[in-house]
Amino acid sequence: MFSRGSWPEARRIGHILRQETVGGVLLVAAAAAAILWANSPWSDVYESVRDHTAGPAALHLDLSLESWAADGLLAIFFFVAGLELKREFVAGDLRDVRRALVPVLAAVGGVVVPALIYLALTLGEPGAARGWAIPTATDIAFALAVLAVIGRFLPTALRTFLLTLAVVDDLIAIVIIALFYTAHLSVLPLLGALVPLGLFAVLVQRRVRSRRLRELLAAATWTLVHASGVHATVAGVLLAFTVPVLRGHRAGGPDAGPGLAEHFEHRFRPLSAGVAVPVFALLAAGVPLGGLDGLASALGDPVAVGVLAGLVIGKPVGIMAATWLVSRFTHADLDEELAWLDVLGLGLLAGIGFTVSLLIGELSFGGGSATDDHVKIAVLGASLTATALATVVLRLRNRAYRRIHKVETLDLDHDGVPDVYQER
Template identity: 50%
Template sequence: MVSLRRKARRLRLRRKAVTSEVARFLRTEQIGGLILLGATALALIVANSPLQDWYQTLSDTVIGPSALHLNLTLATWAEDGLLAIFFVVAGLELKRELVVGELRNPRQAMLPIAGALGGMIVPALVCLAVAWGAPGGKDAWPVPVATDIAFALAVLAITARDLPPSLRVFLLSLAIVDDLGAILLIAVLFTSHISIPALLGAAAVMGVYIVLQRMRIKGWWIYIPLALLTWVLVHESGIHATIAGVAIGLATRVKPDPGEHEATAELLEHRLQPISAGICVPLFAFFAAGIPFTFSDIGVMFSDRAALGVLLGLVVGKTIGVFGGAALSVKSGLGRLPESLHWHDLAAVAVLTGCGFTVSLLIAELAFPEGTQQGSIKAAVLVGSLTASLLAAALLRGRVRTRRG
């Protein structure tokens, strides 16, 4: 009997060690980035293959309680639900940088904020300048304003892990501000009804969350229900539910108390990071990236000024806007470039912000109903995002080689 207990104990320890090793593996950003890009490639292949009908049926499968208005498709669950977990992790990282990291200096915090503002305004102006007077020209400008934070961070992790951490902090902060701006645009331009009671309810629940954090109350059994209720209320309000994830991350305590081994934010990030990188973000990419398109869509894109405006907005407008906004903030004295970074590093990341991908595709679907110019606009998003990613990857690798030299 004693021998059996020892064997069972050894088996449990072995399983725990394997689980811990898998979690450590998934916390490596390069691995998470490769899994994400693999899921994206798989989605594009399946959506443009004989399995297209199966993929569409799977994406449109509805699950969830209708009484709570949560009878959503699997694609919506991935976009609104699973991605919210990624935004919790991103919010935790941003909060840490704002409180105890590089962004605690207001001038350094202004650098990504100014870059994000420029990266929203200039692409919209470029798109309008190219497409003005053409069919769909006045509807296309919101499409290139977004940066896909998950994909941009994945490309940066794979191609530029030897560059200073400040560069990742800059991109993360900029992309979060950028995504919040895109969510605000969606709410203003494409949401027919916003439920104020649901928004107030979400704010009240977040207030309880913050008070419990300040009172140093611990226990996952308290915070998980509060986080889920916040997500449900934000979703019910009509605003993109991922904003609940950012709010939870920013509301979590990041400074450990005297004698405390780690703060709540560090513990939560440690637990959620492998789940986000290994499950949530790849599944989101699989359901979001499966866009069926043909070479005729790409051909039409080059004769469609609205689509060209989107393409140039992503590749040219994003680069000029982000780099120009950051440079203007430094020139005016409002922002400051970290000592570890060079302007060439910032220029390479500015190109990378042109990876609008899933967020831009979502706005394209809202701005252009199916049967209009949606095919060519989506083709422009895919081509523009791919072009920006490849150019940025080459520039970032060049910066790595230069620094090594």
């Protein structure tokens, strides 16, 4: 487990990490700005901006700016996550079932255990069970931004593991949102969404060069999914799964080069990481703290305690347990250069649940409610706690990481490919 993969995949993952790291810095800055703004003398301005409505009323899209960010901008985020997931399993190192098994099962463990901890701690609290999915998500951008600071020499295999785990985590989250947070389902718009979705699939499969038409069909799919009552971000994942990863037979077969998925990733990842997620954070993370008394009141809420414990304790426990079970029942061993302490550090990093956790909190308890404010405080507190704990654990292994990094980057023949990958 966690053995070194191929050089093309390592290079691609490195490129993704650099982009997501920049996005993570913007995300943290936007969240900090939102908290400061919501607790400043101009907090009423923040509320009025967040609640300002815009959009065509005839299509029932006269939404608040906060709703546009949660439903619209995050659809771009999930579109990129869907592209990345499909790319990994079709053309990446994870097309090997044995390599894919570890991050997928770790992601499942990182969803199940936090949910169980949350339900146990909120047992008997009226209405609290609606928020069981809040501590199940990992924030890619936030976690990778922290990783860039505290784990610059982390081995490529562990970086790939964290990225894949977070993407699978997001996919599980979108399935949970679609199945458990759809209050009223309108079948006709949902069936109608299949028409533009199918036409979009035909265009991308045939590589029809009509950007405007593709965008029009994507917007129509999103609008109909939104009208159906299913959370509109689901449309982003559905659209992503139609995009081909490899070129078709007419273009020369799979070996001819990458398909549209890689092109769309390059095009939309900066928009997702640099605009969509930070704007959502700016409009969603602003919560009045109310001083020490307000924080004490929020953290005394069983819902907040469940979210905090689910992210900080449940995530690493679930990921560690799932990974250990894989090694136990498949007779797989950790790569000889790594230790279980590394897996614990990544599990703690996965406890940084920000973007999707905030989204599910709003869906569970309603934006602006007292419970939702408590959820926001708990998510922020959990993210800071997980960051601090992950920093301690990963720093303990920093000397080993430096040694592995030297091996992975040594290029004696100066051909641009590290020698260790050529040896393989």
